Amino acid sequence: MTKQAYLDQLRKYLKKLPAADYADAMEYFTEYFEEADEQQAQQLMRELGTPKEAARELIQNLLDKKITEQTAHPKKKSHMFWVACLAICAAPIGVPLLIALLLVLFALCICAAAIVLSVFCCALAFFLVGGKLIVRGLLAIPYSLSGCCLIAGSGLLTVGISILAVVLGVYLCKWCQMLFAKLARWISQKRRR
Numbered sequence: 001m002t003k004q005a006y007l008d009q010l011r012k013y014l015k016k017l018p019a020a021d022y023a024d025a026m027e028y029f030t031e032y033f034e035e036a037d038e039q040q041a042q043q044l045m046r047e048l049g050t051p052k053e054a055a056r057e058l059i060q061n062l063l064d065k066k067i068t069e070q071t072a073h074p075k076k077k078s079h080m081f082w083v084a085c086l087a088i089c090a091a092p093i094g095v096p097l098l099i100a101l102l103l104v105l106f107a108l109c110i111c112a113a114a115i116v117l118s119v120f121c122c123a124l125a126f127f128l129v130g131g132k133l134i135v136r137g138l139l140a141i142p143y144s145l146s147g148c149c150l151i152a153g154s155g156l157l158t159v160g161i162s163i164l165a166v167v168l169g170v171y172l173c174k175w176c177q178m179l180f181a182k183l184a185r186w187i188s189q190k191r192r193r
Contacts, residue, residue: 003033003041006051013055017062025058060188067181101187105180112176116169123165130158 007029014025036044048054137152 001045003036003038006041006045007033009051010055013052014058017059021062025062029054056188060185063181063185063188067178067185105183109176109180112172116172116176119165119169119172123162123169126158126162126165130155130160130162133158 007026010029011026014022017025032044033041049057133155134152135155137148137150137155140148140151
C-alpha cells in the first residue's frame with residue numbers, strides 16, 4: 001500500500017471526528033509520512049497497523065485525552081460525548097454484539113435524558129408555584145401582615161428549591177456525560193485484551 005492510499009483510508013476512518021481534532025490528526029499523520037521515504041513509510045505502516053487500527057488507536061487516545069481534560073478543567077468545552085461514541089463504534093467486536101450494545105446504550109441514554117428532563121420540569125413547576133405564592137402573599141398585605149409574610153416566604157422557599165433543582169439537573173447532565181465517556185473507554189479497553 002502506498003503512503004497516499006494509507007492516508008486516504010485513514011481520512012475515511014477519521015472524518016467523523018470533531019473538525020479541530022480531525023485536522024490535528026491528519027496534519028500529524030501527513031507530516032509523519034512526508035518526512036519518511038518509501039521504505040520508512042512501509043515500516044511505519046507496519047508499526048501503525050491497518051488504517052482502521054491506527055484510527056481506532058487515535059480515537060481511543062483522543063477519548064483518554066478528552067476525559068483527562070474534562071476532569072482537570074471542568075469548565076472547558078469538549079466534544080467528549082461524540083468522541084466516546086466513535087470509540088465505541090471503532091471497537092472490533094461482533095456486529096450483533098455491537099448492535100445490542102448500542103441499543104442498550106441508547107435505552108440508557110433515553111432514561112438518563114428522561115430523568116434530567118423531569119428534574120428540569122420539576123424546577124419549572126416549583127418556580128411557577130413559588131412565583132404565584134409570592135404574588136398571592138403581596139396581595140394579602142392589606143388583609144393580614146402575618147399571612148402575607150407566611151405566603152410570600154413559602155413562595156421564596158419554593159423558588160429556592162427550583163434553583164436547587166436546576167443546579168441538580170446541570171450536575172446530572174455532566175455526570176451522565178462523564179459516565180458515558182468512561183463506559184466508552186471501558187469498552188474500548190476490553191477489546192484490547
